[in-house]
Amino acid sequence: MTAGRDWTADAEAFTYHGGALDVARRLAPGAPKPWIDLSTGINPHPYPLPEIAPEVWSRLPGSGALAELEAAAAARYGAPAGMVVAGPGSQALIQALARIIPRGAVGVLGPTYGGLKAAFAAAGAQVDEAKRIEDMGDLDVAIVVNPNNPDGRITPRADLLQLHRRLAPRGGVLIVDEAFADFDGESESLAPVLPGKAVVLRSFGKSFGLAGLRLGFAIASPEIVHSLRAALGPWPVSGPAIAIGTRALADLAWTDAMRDRLGAEAARLDGLLKRNGWRILGGTRLFRLAAKADARAAFERLVAAGILARPFADAADWLRFGIPGDESAWRRFAGALAG
Template sequence: MDARHDPAPASAASRPRHGGELDAARARFPQAPEPWIDLSTGINPRPYPFDAGTLGEERWTRLPERAAIDRLEATAARAYGVAPHGRVVAASGTQPLIAALPALFPARRVAILGFGYQEHPARWHAAGAQVRIVEEVEALCAQDIDLAVVVNPNNPDGRLVEPGDLATVAARLAARDGALVVDEAFMDVVAPSRSLIPALPPRTIILRSFGKAYGLAGLRLSFAVSEPDLAGRLRAALGPWPVSGPALAIGTQALADAGWLVRTRAQLDHDAARLDGLLRATGFQPLGGTSLFRLAAAPDAAHSFERLARAGILVRSFPERPHWLRFGLPGDDAAWRRLEAALAG
């Protein structure tokens, strides 16, 4: 069993780094050409073409009605294949859900599967929990673990854990009042059969992000799926207006449009394969990812990051993994040409 304790952040001011920080990139590389191409996030560059006519004035001027929230959550339940005994809770992005988990599960010993999205260990550290990073799924079931966290597919390497294996972990933890959190932020671009939601084991919360696959990250919309009791407690923690009026309208419209998502998956798969080919041709070693981002390694990754930034292209670097860079998908032919030229040097 390979496990290690993840040290707490050095100070309260410490925070995980994320993609999308263009202001910092512009300050660091003031001579870079505009407009910047932001490939540092895993967001679909072709957003869902929502009907602006659904955003009447009252979406902005009135508080969201409970009935509209119920419609959105019911639409999400159908889109995600939620089991009959499950409940869906809408929120303004995944971050409030992650922040609410330590109060919902006062776990003292938390296991997280592998290197991934750093907000999970940061939040549990902030709650005073002992955080252990493990490399094998079986290690999540150790007797001294109160709660396990799995990002599935993982960010940034795209590792996928089969739903049957996750159900086994959930059952073992639930047998001693433990809990499982599965962050499926990027599951929309993967085959629906890989999601744990239709099985929905006991004492499990599954998180889903809307903005990534639908290219509308600024909308700030996400969902948690769990048993009715846990879902009710989470809904109470979020308060009476967890989602904005525009997010309710756009999210309900988009999640009901199953055909758009099927077509989008095919396009993203094509673009991800194209990006892998470009990276190989310019000296990178593709390591995985999802169809919204590709992880690659290079001995001179730090130099490549700076060379791309000087060309006005922002990618994601990882201080913890200095040989890694993560690339999002270019959104149009001009962006592809700029990336190819910058990679070719």
């Protein structure tokens, strides 16, 4: 970090979500390059890009191609046919849902990803954070991240269905954000047994390491599907995203191999953190949450070394670490972590 810089000046950029590399570069212009971004929880091993026909770039995407993509997503997630909506990233789908769902009393099981609360608050809702799923039955909209970000907590499917039964008499909507479920806790996914007035969100970019593609999916009951399609408008997904997504979603061998690879790398990351005095609080195969008394100072040392982790505004002793992408990144991270 720049000598003498006040942490609070840029804390919001780093703690709202990961990926604030532009801010980090500005604060540490002399840091070693290339920068290593461990702040996002995006798979560092991207899916190999297939050959894309030239007309995919030059024509508007057709409805048939979009339907094929959504069918591939339905098959991949075990969802009923016709209940999948593709959008330009799961964040865009969250913001669309915040506009179309009657808001009333909104609750988010926390602490968790702040973009959910922010989207509903921006749409005019009063959003509260619940500490226990048992306290969410009297809401109009209940939101659960599963696996949770940042601690990897997995809520059993039975508990989600029980919450839905409590919401149903008042017409409440259950939203489950499964952005990290491709590699962790997929057996607890709500998608294969989706009840009425419920939505499951799945991220493509995080799992396949192609976040710049901007692709995500909502699996929802018919009345929500209709409203969501109308909110997104025509051509919600680009032609290249449709072509790449359709192929990648059907490649189960790649997903299975990647699950094993990331599992080994997450265990390696745990060992490295523990050897340097960090306490592992949880996580998924794509990130680990760890605690240490001097976490904020460690964050600044890492930035000075050209490495960006994810700090938290309400937990000064926490940092979240993604998986380094190659051996060079592992060596640089190990050296910087050791100070």
